[in-house]
Amino acid sequence: ITARLIKSLLPAISDNSITVCKFFAIAIANICKLSTDKQIEIIIEHLHYLYFTKYDDHSRTTVSLATLELAKIAPEKFKQFGEKLIPLALIGYEDEIEDAKNNFKEIFVEMAISNNAKLYLNEFY
Numbered sequence: 575i576t577a578r579l580i581k582s583l584l585p586a587i588s589d590n591s592i593t594v595c596k597f598f599a600i601a602i603a604n605i606c607k608l609s610t611d612k613q614i615e616i617i618i619e620h621l622h623y624l625y626f627t628k629y630d631d632h633s634r635t636t637v638s639l640a641t642l643e644l645a646k647i648a649p650e651k652f653k654q655f656g657e658k659l660i661p662l663a664l665i666g667y668e669d670e671i672e673d674a675k676n677n678f679k680e681i682f683v684e685m686a687i688s689n690n691a692k693l694y695l696n697e698f699y
Contacts, residue, residue, distance in 0.1 A: 576609045584620050587636055599640040603647035614651055617644075618658050625662065631671050638666055638677035645681045 580602065587598045606614055625637040641659060645652045652659055659681075666678030 576605050577613055579605050580609065580613055580617060584617065587620075587640060588624065588633065590632070592632070592635060592639070595636045596639050596643075599636070599643040600647065602640060603643040606644060606648040606651050609651075611654075614655055615658075618655060622658075622662065625666070631674075634666070634669060634671055634674045635677070637662075638669070638674040638681075641666075642677045642681050645684060 583598055583602050583605070587595055587602065589595050589598065602617060606617065609617075621637045621640055624633040641662060644659070663678050663681040666674055667682050669675040669678060
């Protein structure tokens with residue numbers, strides 16, 4: 575069932591409305607909790623395709639939203655696939671688009687920095 579849901583939701587994540595994209599990203603992140611590793615890899619490949627191949631403002635913002643929702647809703651899966659997601663977040667951390675950049679910064683702060691370092695984060699920025 576999750577495979578069918580993922581197949582139907584992945585194309586919808588590229589909707590023209592950023593609000594619609596956010597809701598589909600939330601749905602995909604919730605499905606990831608129940609998905610197999612192979613299904614999550616398909617999602618990650620799609621996010622990489624949107625960010626690195628399409629390279630338009632909307633796609634990059636959508637990828638940042640989807641990645642952020644995955645980090646918030648399914649953090650155990652995010653950590654499991656961190657080798658593919660953290661580099662994306664680090665690249666997005668320097669994105670030109672402010673919305674995408676802020677989303678990726680939030681991912682980086684939440685997932686890549688230890689709790690002790692968060693105490694001093696305001697001193698760095």
